[in-house]
Amino acid sequence: MVNRIVVGAHYGLKDWIAQRATAVIMAVYSVILLAAVGALGPNTFEAWRGLFANGFMKFITFLFFISLFYHAWIGVRDIWMDYVKPTGIRLVLHVLTIFVLVGYAGWAAQILWRL
Amino acid sequence: MAELSIKKKRPKNLDLTTIRLPLPGILSILHRVSGAGLFLCLPLLLWLFQSSLATPESFATFKAVAAHPLVKILLLGLLWAFCHHFCAGIRYLFLDVHMGVDLESARLTSKIVFAVSIALTVILGVALLW
Ligand code: HEM
Numbered sequence: 001m002v003n004r005i006v007v008g009a010h011y012g013l014k015d016w017i018a019q020r021a022t023a024v025i026m027a028v029y030s031v032i033l034l035a036a037v038g039a040l041g042p043n044t045f046e047a048w049r050g051l052f053a054n055g056f057m058k059f060i061t062f063l064f065f066i067s068l069f070y071h072a073w074i075g076v077r078d079i080w081m082d083y084v085k086p087t088g089i090r091l092v093l094h095v096l097t098i099f100v101l102v103g104y105a106g107w108a109a110q111i112l113w114r115l
Numbered sequence: 116m117a118e119l120s121i122k123k124k125r126p127k128n129l130d131l132t133t134i135r136l137p138l139p140g141i142l143s144i145l146h147r148v149s150g151a152g153l154f155l156c157l158p159l160l161l162w163l164f165q166s167s168l169a170t171p172e173s174f175a176t177f178k179a180v181a182a183h184p185l186v187k188i189l190l191l192g193l194l195w196a197f198c199h200h201f202c203a204g205i206r207y208l209f210l211d212v213h214m215g216v217d218l219e220s221a222r223l224t225s226k227i228v229f230a231v232s233i234a235l236t237v238i239l240g241v242a243l244l245w
Contacts, residue, residue, distance in 0.1 A: 020208060023204050027205060048174070052168060072150075072153075072157070076154055104157055104158075108161065115168060
């Protein structure tokens with residue numbers, strides 16, 4: 001960001017911040033989930049399902065998934081940009097990555113809201 | 116100009132078989148590998164998550180699939196990937212706020228990341244998979 005001529009382009013600061021913010025959300029969620037599993041020891045179907053059917057858990061689990069998909073989009077896009085130089089192929093890979101991640105988001109919503 | 120020609124003559128070593136990556140470098144490439152591996156396995160993980168929650172029958176399927184030795188090994192690998200990515204990711208967040216940037220701490224925290232992520236993988240692997 002420093003010493004750049006402003007040409008209206010994005011230099012990726014927003015994505016950089018989003019990747020960090022989503023990382024923090026996922027890290028906090030992982031600890032909460034681990035604590036919940038550790039405390040409740042849900043080893044029957046009913047107990048396991050009950051854990052995620054709880055309104056608060058459902059909400060933060062969904063938040064985790066959305067963070068995950070946004071985080072993965074930025075990360076995987078960075079990987080494509082590092083190794084795939086031909087613009088056409090790169091564009092196709094970017095579009096495919098977005099498609100699968102949007103699909104996963106719909107899938108995750110469906111899993112959680114059927115509970 | 117003089118500077119340019121000197122620069123050109125500097126020796127380069129890009130022979131991957133002789134380059135020894137320092138520990139923070141290994142940590143870094145494994146952070147990328149683990150992130151990519153987790154991404155590639157998302158369909159499997161979502162499917163397992165769905166099966167475990169949908170119906171008692173799908174839960175039974177989930178248990179049977181997760182009990183297969185090959186699946187267990189794959190899941191153990193993904194568990195390590197998550198633990199490594201998690202610990203290395205947190206280390207990066209500290210580096211981002213300029214904590215632990217000097218060489219000595221960078222090496223020390225790399226060692227901690229490897230130790231903690233492997234320990235977590237073993238503990239969680241035993242608790243959840245076996
Ligand atoms: C608690 C969870 C997580 C934390 C704390 C975390 C943290 C981070 C951080 C800080 C980065 C930026 C690294 C950099 O710019 O050098 C990153 C990159 C990345 N993350 Fe995560 N992450 C987490 C979970 C995940 C998961 C579950 C996936 C799998 C889909 C994932 C996929 C990626 C990818 C593909 C990258 C790009 C790697 C690269 O550019 O080398 N992350 N992560």
